[in-house]
Amino acid sequence: MNYFLTEEQQAIQETAREIAQKKIKPVREHYDVSEEYPWPIVEELRKADLFGVYFPTQYGGLGGAGFELCLVVEEISRVCGGTALTIACTALCAFPIILFGTPKQKEKYLPDLASGKRLGAxxxxxxxxGSDATATSCKAKKEGDYYVLNGTKNFCSNGNAAEIYTLFASTNPARGPRGLSAFIVEKGTPGFSMGKKEVKMGIRASPTYELNFDNCKVPAENFLGGEGHGLSVAQGTFDISRPGVAAQALGIAQGALDEALNYARMRKQFGQSVLSFQSSQHMAADMATQIEAARSLLYSVTRAMDKDLLAAEALSEKSGKTVYEELKKVSSKRWTKYSAMVKLFCSDVAMKVTTDAVQLCGGIGYMRDFPVEKYMRDAKITQIYEGTNQIQRNEIGYALIKELAKG
Ligand SMILES: Cc1cc2nc3c(=O)[nH]c(=O)nc-3n(C[C@H](O)[C@H](O)[C@H](O)COP(=O)(O)OP(=O)(O)OC[C@H]3O[C@@H](n4cnc5c(N)ncnc54)[C@H](O)[C@@H]3O)c2cc1C
Structure with missing residues (x-):
């Protein structure tokens, strides 16, 4: 299917595909088994400028946006969903800074994130x-020029590999969700330490950590988005980051189909190729159709979102206001509904397709030394993080009711 990529987008896609196939594929099993962080791959991604594809050029990026990020995440996930998080988690850290950061914060943090010199979480x-992210008990108390953080965060992807963190804590517990605020926190800040490392079903190349804050003094200049605006920072971020999860899911689904088709074509039973059975072809046809539908939805939503985002970024550079403020002006709507739809649809497709890929391969599909079961394990998380798919359905349902009320 021709999605009419520009020359630059084609180059990004081809570069990511080449690194995935030549550098990641030979070592993906090693990182899945050992749960080591894939630093040599990070180095390849840095050298190819792939961390920077969605950053504005004035911060060292290539000037793309969410679509370019999705192209990279999809290609890497097609080989290893866990390794794709080196870039996707850095994006999840960077998006709130791009959207809500002051010029000073953007100058300080974005160039390192765009080059991949420092990774984010x-x-x-x-x-x-969890799903009720506003029930936070991590607190931030203002003391002079600092906020003092106390509390525990868990399930942080890129946990110990990151050096820059966007973090949410309550600055006013009495105000509940409206007391939530966002901060930029650097690794090495006294009082900030790593807790337990989780042992996981999938995405095992991506470290998931508990983070502890014990009288951790964060400079007040690292306050992101204003006192009590943490919920807007989180929601605004998820609007543009959830397509990244969708891209991860899409790549995982495509990779599983690629492997299953190759195997089913070679595997002979009853004197013929397994793929020559019509039931196998129907299964493959459904998998391929779902993947293409997922890709079409993802690409059209991210392209439409990027039009608004890039316009807001350009306005923000002139006005000095935040990108989010400008985004509200250029866009008549929030992107929550569509962003939730792509995350929901692509991740459900990934789970279905990867399960069917195991089925198509039979017993070998279930074995650790054959790559298909890893896709199934990696797919599951895409239905859970950045809001479970029940939460995505809640968001979509809420948006539909709001639209009805407006008439
Ligand atoms: C591997 C991994 C990596 C992660 N990485 C990060 C990260 O980098 N940063 C970060 O901040 N978090 C991260 N998370 C956390 C993740 O976003 C949460 O796990 C997720 O939002 C669900 O929260 P929970 O686990 O507490 O589940 P719960 O909220 O306890 O949900 C349990 C069940 O109840 C359902 N449920 C809850 N509320 C509702 C409702 N209102 N309506 C319908 N159903 C509901 C859920 O859908 C789910 O099925 C990660 C999690 C994992 C497992």
Whole structure:
């Protein structure tokens, strides 16, 4: 299918595909088994400028936006969904800074994130604050020129590999969700330490950590988005980051189909190729159709969102206001509904397709030394993080009711 990529987008896609196939594929099993961080791959991605594809050029990026990020994440996930998080988690850290950062914050943090010199992470989840992310008990108290952080975050992807974190804490617990605020926190800040590393079903090349904050003094200039505006920062971020999860899911689904087709064509039973059975062809046909539908939805939504985002970024550079403020002016709508739809649809497709890929391969599909079961394990998380798919359905349902009320 021709999605009419520009020359630059084609180059980005081809570069990501080449690194994925030549550098990541031979070592993906090693990182899945060992759970080591794939630093040599990060180095390849840095050299190819792939961390920078969605950053504005004035911060060292290539001037693209969410679509270019999705192209990269899709290609890497087609080979290894866990390794794709080196870039996707850095994006999840960078998006709130791009959207809500002051010029000073953007100058300080974006160039390092765009070059991949320092990796990023995003941390909102806590043991008691998952789907209800506003139930945070991590607190930030203003003391002079600092905010003092106390509390625990958990399930932080890129946990110990990141050096820059966007973090959410309550600056006013009495105000509940309206007391939530966002911060930029650097690794090495006294009082900030790593807790438990999780042992996971999938995306095992991506470290998931608990983070502890014990009287951790964060400079007040690292306050992001204004006192009590944390919820807007989180929601505005998820609007543009969820397509990244969708791209990860899409790549995983495509990779599983590629492997399953290759195997089913070669595998002979009853004297013929397994793929020559009509039931196998129907299964493959459904998988391929779902993948193409997912890709079409993802590409059209991200392209439409990027038009608004790039316009807002250009206005923000002139006005000095935040990109988010400008985004509200250039866009008549929030992107929550569509962003939730792509995340929901692509991740459900990934789970279905990867499960069917195992089925198509039979017993070998279930074995650790054959790559298909890894796709199934990696797919599952895309239905859970950045809001479970129940939460995405809630968001879509809420948006539909709001639209009805407007008439
Ligand atoms: C591997 C991994 C990596 C992660 N990485 C990060 C990260 O980098 N940064 C970060 O901040 N967080 C991260 N998370 C956290 C992730 O976003 C949460 O796990 C997720 O939002 C769900 O929260 P929970 O696990 O507390 O589930 P719960 O909220 O306890 O949900 C349990 C079940 O109840 C359902 N449920 C809850 N509320 C509702 C409702 N209102 N309506 C319908 N159903 C509902 C859920 O859908 C789910 O099925 C990660 C999680 C994992 C597993």
């Amino acid at each position: 995003f941390t909102i989840t806590e043991p008691e604050a």
